[in-house]
Amino acid sequence: MTAGLTFNGINKSFGGAHVLRQVSLDVASGEFLSLLGPSGCGKSTLLRIIAGLERQDAGTVAIGGRRVDDLRPKQRDIAMVFQSYALYPHMSVADNIALPLRMRRLSGMQRLPLVGGLLPGSRTTQAGIAKEVTRTARALGIESLLARKPGQLSGGQRQRVAVGRAMVRNPAIFLMDEPLSNLDAKLRVQMRAEIKELHRRLGVTFIYVTHDQTEAMTMSDRVAVMAEGEILQVDAPQVIYADPANRKVAEFVGSPKINMLPARFGADLTHAAGTTFDVRARELAGTAGTLGIRPEALHLAEAPGTGIFTGRVRLLEHMGSDLFVHLDLPHDGEGGTLIARLLAERAPQIAFGQTLHLGVRTGRILVFAADGRRVQPDPAPAAVLRSYA
Amino acid sequence: MSLRRLGPVAALARHAVLLASGALMLIPFVWMVSLSLKPPGEIFRAGFSLLPEQWYAVENYSRALTASPLPRYMLNGVLVCGAILSLQIAICAPAAYALAKLRFFGREGLFTLVLIGLLIPHEVLALPLFILAYKLGLLDTYAALIMPFAVSPFGIFLFRQFFKSIPDDIVHAARLDGLSELAIVWRVMLPMAMPAVIAFSIFSIVSHWNDLFWPLIAVRSEQLMPPPLGIMAFKNEEAGSDYGPLMACATLVVAPLVVAFLAAQRWFVEGLGGGVK
Missing domain, CATH: 3.40.50.300 (P-loop containing nucleotide triphosphate hydrolases)
Incomplete structure (x- = not known):
């Protein structure tokens, strides 16, 4: 039939x-x-x-x-x-x-x-x-x-x-x-x-x-x-x-929308939003592109540092089980907004206007070339490092 | 414009205008009926009364029915109008469907021709049609009364406008359900366009029921004559017209139309307002 x-x-x-x-x-x-x-x-x-x-x-x-x-x-x-x-x-x-x-x-x-x-x-x-x-x-x-x-x-x-x-x-x-x-x-x-x-x-x-x-x-x-x-x-x-194939798919699917950060790829590190990430994409080294980070890949961090976003809380949305935090990134790091999906029990710790640090698991960063193509990052030099990241 | 925004004065003025124009339309009809009930002496009397002093209805109406073969004329009217309307719908609906919903080369050109057809008064065509009917040997037959009106540009235009307002999805669904294009016309489009069909029917029937011009050209035999000819029988230039029976006859000829219109009034208005709810 x-x-x-x-x-x-x-x-x-x-x-x-x-x-x-x-x-x-x-x-x-x-x-x-x-x-x-x-x-x-x-x-x-x-x-x-x-x-x-x-x-x-x-x-x-x-x-x-x-x-x-x-x-x-x-x-x-x-x-x-x-x-x-x-x-x-x-x-x-x-x-x-x-x-x-x-x-x-x-x-x-x-x-x-x-x-x-x-x-x-x-x-x-x-x-x-x-x-x-x-x-x-x-x-x-x-x-x-x-x-x-x-x-x-x-x-x-x-x-x-x-x-x-x-x-x-x-x-x-x-x-x-x-x-x-x-x-x-x-x-x-x-x-x-x-x-x-x-x-x-x-x-x-x-x-x-x-x-x-x-x-x-x-x-x-x-x-x-x-x-x-x-x-x-x-x-x-x-x-x-x-595992989206390119930037358009990543942006179309997912709510809230995926965070897209303009990035510069170096030989070993990637620079974006005023900080550096332990993401290597040799074929893109020396070019500009984009890092895509899903809101739920972000987590609260104690202090600023490498691979940590720091910004001011612009908007808090309580969704019951989840809490959406909109973070204004500082202008010296090209500015922009970051949306994070955190557990609702974090809510009491976060207030409007406060400065917040957000970390991200390196393995969950999506790398896109300038033409929107998705690129698989090269593995970290020591595989052991990755499990700690 | 909403009714509520107008004050009582404006509402009063509007009703006055409507009443006046309504009366203007209605008075000749009322007068016609009134005259058909009066004896000749009262018709020409100075002074004004709607109802006769001496009822003369039976005499007038029996004269109207017997002086000319009016029942026969009216039967002819029914036959001819029925045939014309059936043919018109049978031809206009598929044509309008093609113009409204099918994509083909030359569609806009054909539609322009339909619009041009709308502009041509029928009287202009009388002579060519007469010659054509003569060559085909159709003069003095029912066919001569019917065929020239079988295709109505107005009907094509009206149906096309209505069909265009029916969503394409309905046509698509019908195709998927297995309907042929003609089945779509008869089973889906035409039933959905019922208000337009009724409005068109009234236009068609009224104009052909009352038509005198073409029948006088096309037919000679008394048994083929249309209803208005019955009225003609009482019009006499020399002896003066016999107004009582003439008005009775006119009343009888118009009555079926008035009844039909009143019955279909709601759809008629909806059909000209257009669109599917």
């Missing part, structure tokens, strides 16, 4: 604007893959190309190993949930969910009003469809809404109807285009869990487009981070977070 998906060298432009450049990706059968990126990065266009609603300028799409470039959307064995839900407002919920089955199982004559019901076989087919619609509705908890029109439903209920319409015909691949962005925050968290549960239950391939990193990170087996029409990195969520 379920099928994998491969696309290769997809290009697309509208007018003069390149929306997708040489996009290639393999999605395993049964995988939950998110396309994550800011709006306008081409992720929705890519989804519509997979669905066959948009035609690529170059490249191929294959579903389950079969090329589908010349197939119409309905022949591709996929279903899609739209951001706006795209329910048919003049049909009841039951009719909305039944339509894809009616179009597939009934002949043109059988679909005619009045006459259709009299034709041989159409009653049995209709009854079968009604049964499946009820089953789908029950699975989604919208059984009591079947007679209503979409206009009488809340956002979350419409969302479920849209999912039901996609689910009812057992597609090999589920496409979802920002399905949660029209819901309020509480409902979004709930539907996130429900969609993940749905994926687990159906076991089919899901391709999920979102600009919300939380959705992508919490739901996916793998995340493809996109920007400006290109896929920057495809990996498991934890790898995307801990």
Whole structure:
């Protein structure tokens, strides 16, 4: 039933604007893959190309190993949930969910009003469809809404109807285009869990487009981070977070945002924010670049020193279990702000305006070259040193 | 503009203007009905009364129905208007869908042609259409009354504007659900555009029900004549018009339209206001 998906060298432009450049990706059968990126990065266009609603300028799409470039959307064995839900407002919920089955199982004559019901076989087919619609509705908890029109439903209920319409015909691949962005925050968290549960239950391939990193990170087996029409990195969520391929990925994923400090790389040490770090990247020696430090990689330090940031507390945000500290770095070290995520029990020690020292574990510093490329730092001269760092 | 911001004086003034203009539209109709109830003597009497002293309705209305084959004319009206409207919707809806939702070379050019079509008064086309109908041997048939109106640029324009307001996602969803392009038109777009369809239907029916110009050119046989011809029967230049039965006849001809409009008024206004909620 379920099928994998491969696309290769997809290009697309509208007018003069390149929306997708040489996009290639393999999605395993049964995988939950998110396309994550800011709006306008081409992720929705890519989804519509997979669905066959948009035609690529170059490249191929294959579903389950079969090329589908010349197939119409309905022949591709996929279903899609739209951001706006795209329910048919003049049909009841039951009719909305039944339509894809009616179009597939009934002949043109059988679909005619009045006459259709009299034709041989159409009653049995209709009854079968009604049964499946009820089953789908029950699975989604919208059984009591079947007679209503979409206009009488809340956002979350419409969302479920849209999912039901996609689910009812057992597609090999589920496409979802920002399905949660029209819901309020509480409902979004709930539907996130429900969609993940749905994926687990159906076991089919899901391709999920979102600009919300939380959705992508919490739901996916793998995340493809996109920007400006290109896929920057495809990996498991934890790898995307801990081991980003380049600066754009590091900056897009993570909240609060990763701290990016302009740095100068020496032969042995790296200079940034008025201090030096025990980070060696020989291939970058003598050049400028960036150090990326996740807020939770920072910890309180007793005194200033090498590899210790010193600055004035500008803002404190209590998040319950966490405490976000915004630190203004001194101007002689090029200035800038540093955000640290500390344990909330540190809160009493820290006051607004106070001078604070923050240390960082060397192993958690990400090194980026001037062009944004990620560079693996060279190991410390003695491996033993590292365990103390 | 919100109602609340206007003071009572402004509201009063506005209602006065609305009442006056409403009366201006309505008085001829009221007068028509009033005259259709009066005997000839009262019609020309000086002085003003809405209701007759001597009721003459039965005489006037029975004359209206018998002096000319008015029922036959009205049946013709129903047949011709029904056929014209069905054809118009059958042709305009797919055309409007293509202009609103499909991308193809020359779309804007075609739409410009539709707009130009909107500008041409039908009278201009009467002569070429007459010659065409003659060559095709269609003169003096129902086809001659129907075919020239089968394609309505106004209908294409109105439907296109309405279809454009329907989100593309609905079209995409329908394609994924397995609907063909024509099925999208009939099963999704047209039902969603119901207000526009009703508004257009009223325009179409009213203008073709009342049309006298083209039928007088295209048909000769009495059994093909449209309803307004029934009114003509009482208009006599030499002996003077017979106003009582004439007004009764006009009332009978207009009545179906008034009833249809009142029934569909809500959708009519919504359709011209445009847009899907």
